[in-house]
Structure formats: structure tokens, C-alpha cells
Amino acid sequence: MADKPEQVLIIEPQNELRFRGPFTGSPIASYMKLTNPTNHQKVYFKIKTTAPKRYCVRPNSGLIKPKEVCEIAVCLQPFDFDPNEKNKHKFMVQTIVAPSEDPDEDVTEIWRDVNQDQLMDTKLKCVFENPVSSTTATKAKASTTTSSKPDSNTTDSKSKAVGDSIKSSPKPENEDKLMKAAQEVNQLRVEESTLRQENLQLREEVMKWKNAALGKDMSYASVPGLSQHPSSPLPMSTTQIVIAVAMVLVGYFLGKLI
Numbered sequence: 001m002a003d004k005p006e007q008v009l010i011i012e013p014q015n016e017l018r019f020r021g022p023f024t025g026s027p028i029a030s031y032m033k034l035t036n037p038t039n040h041q042k043v044y045f046k047i048k049t050t051a052p053k054r055y056c057v058r059p060n061s062g063l064i065k066p067k068e069v070c071e072i073a074v075c076l077q078p079f080d081f082d083p084n085e086k087n088k089h090k091f092m093v094q095t096i097v098a099p100s101e102d103p104d105e106d107v108t109e110i111w112r113d114v115n116q117d118q119l120m121d122t123k124l125k126c127v128f129e130n131p132v133s134s135t136t137a138t139k140a141k142a143s144t145t146t147s148s149k150p151d152s153n154t155t156d157s158k159s160k161a162v163g164d165s166i167k168s169s170p171k172p173e174n175e176d177k178l179m180k181a182a183q184e185v186n187q188l189r190v191e192e193s194t195l196r197q198e199n200l201q202l203r204e205e206v207m208k209w210k211n212a213a214l215g216k217d218m219s220y221a222s223v224p225g226l227s228q229h230p231s232s233p234l235p236m237s238t239t240q241i242v243i244a245v246a247m248v249l250v251g252y253f254l255g256k257l258i
Contacts, residue, residue, distance in 0.1 A: 007120045008043055009064070009095055010035040014124075017074060017091060021130040023081045027056070029178050032072040032124075034093070036064040042098035044110050047072065051089045054079065056182050061107045063098070075178040081130050089126035094119060 012033040019028045036043050046061040056075040064070050074091070096110070096118055 005118065005120050007093075007095065007122050008036070008038065008041070008097060009045065009093070009120075009122075010037055011093055011122050011124075014122075016125045016127050018127045018129060019076050021081060021128065023076065023128070023130070024078055027078060027178060027182070028076045030074045030076070032074065032093075034064060034070045034072060036066055036068050038066050040066055042066065044096050044098055044107060045070070046094045046107075046111060048092045048094065049089065050091075053077075054089065056178070056185070058178070058181050058185075061111075063107065073178050073181070075182060076126075081128065085128075091124045091126065093122045093124070095122075096120065 012035075017030045017032070019030050021028065032047075034045060043064050044062070045064060047057050049055050049057070054077055056077065058073050058075070059070075060072075062070060096114055098110075
């Protein structure tokens with residue numbers, strides 16, 4: 001089997017995505033940046049993960065034109081941190097170069113019949129950093145040291161805890177955007193389901209109206225005489241014509257005599 005081609009995109013970070021806890025409150029965000037360094041090649045990308053229920057990726061697929069940059073937000077859902085689960089979650093960025101005359105087709109159509117020999121992929125592992133655990137370890141270490149400088153140790157541990165708490169919430173605006181994006185995704189799914197149900201109901205109504213219209217036309221056609229034109233006046237018979245002429249002549253002669 002031939003070796004896979006080298007990754008054409010520049011992916012930052014290259015090897016791992018870092019998530020800083022605590023992980024039980026609100027979603028934690030990490031970011032990827034995909035850069036297309038080529039001059040004339042469009043590149044399709046798709047992002048996969050070994051734990052899809054734990055993450056919200058936006059966008060998780062798309063098209064990057066030459067010299068363009070795409071930022072990916074990876075949002076880790078709240079969960080109870082387990083040290084045994086550390087470094088088990090992984091992400092993979094799959095890419096493929098678009099054909100020379102690609103009309104910017106739908107992404108799903110591109111990946112449906114993808115040639116595996118042209119597929120490029122890059123793997124990143126997830127690293128969880130829990131400041132709660134590190135603060136506890138720092139306090140335990142400070143209690144076992146000598147009491148020569150108790151105030152300085154306490155100050156250092158507090159400063160580390162404050163520093164960790166400050167670092168634990170990077171880019172609050174982006175996290176708010178991610179929360180809103182996750183809510184929008186759920187709302188769109190609900191609206192999609194509602195629209196599908198309404199579409200089915202409308203189709204049923206249209207079929208009912210069509211059937212009713214067809215039945216009405218058939219009932220009109222079955223009644224005799226409804227489709228015929230109004231009858232024209234009956235022609236006069238020969239006897240009636242003779243009587244009319246006779247009456248005219250009689251009247252003429254009576255007028256002469258009088």
C-alpha cells in the first residue's frame with residue numbers, strides 16, 4: 001500500500017490540545033488554527049475525535065481556499081475529572097486537496113467518495129490540566145517542609161493558586177460564544193425536527209385536497225346532462241308553416257273586402 005501524502009495544511013498546535021480545569025462547572029475551550037499555505041489549491045478538511053459525546057467542534061468540516069486561515073473551536077463538555085482518563089482522548093484532522101475544477105460542492109458529497117490514497121491526516125492528543133489537583137499537591141508539600149519560612153510558603157502557594165485560577169479561564173468572550181453556539185446547535189436540531197413534522201403534515205393536507213378535488217370532478221361527470229350544451233329551439237314543422245301562410249292570406253283578403 002502506498003504511503004499517504006504529507007499534510008498540506010499548517011495545523012496549530014501541532015501535537016496536542018490542552019484543556020485547563022476545573023472541568024465540572026462550564027465547558028472548557030481550546031483552539032486550533034488551520035492554514036492553507038498553497039497558492040492555487042483548495043483544501044477540504046474534516047475533524048474527528050475518539051470521544052464525540054464529550055466535545056463540541058465548530059466548525060467540524062469545511063473548505064479552506066489558498067492563503068486562507070480557519071479557526072476551530074473545540075469545546076469540552078463538563079465532566080468529573082478522572083486521572084486514569086488522561087491523554088486517552090484524541091483528535092484527527094483529515095484533509096484532501098480539491099480537484100482543479102472543483103465547483104465548491106457540498107462537503108458531504110466530497111467525503112462520500114473520497115480516494116483513500118489522496119487522504120491526509122494529522123493526529124492530536126488531548127491533555128487535561130487540573131489546577132485543583134496541583135493546588136492540593138502544593139499545599140501538602142508546603143505542610144511537610146520545615147517551618148523556617150512559613151509565611152513565604154503560604155504566600156507562594158496562594159500566588160500559584162491565583163495564577164492558576166487566572167489561567168483557567170482564557171478568552172471568556174470566546175467561551176461565551178461557544179456556549180451560545182452549542183445552544184444554537186441544539187435549537188437548530190429541534191427546529192429541524194419540527195419543520196420535518198410540519199412538512200409531513202402539509203403533504204398529507206395536499207393529498208387530501210387533491211383526493212377531494214378528484215372525487216368532486218368525478219361526481220359532476222357522473223350526473224347526466226351536466227356536461228351537455230343547452231338545447232336549441234326546435235325547428236317549425238311544415239303544417240305550422242302552411243297555417244301561418246294561410247292566416248296571412250286570409251287577413252290580406254279581408255282587408256281588401258273591407
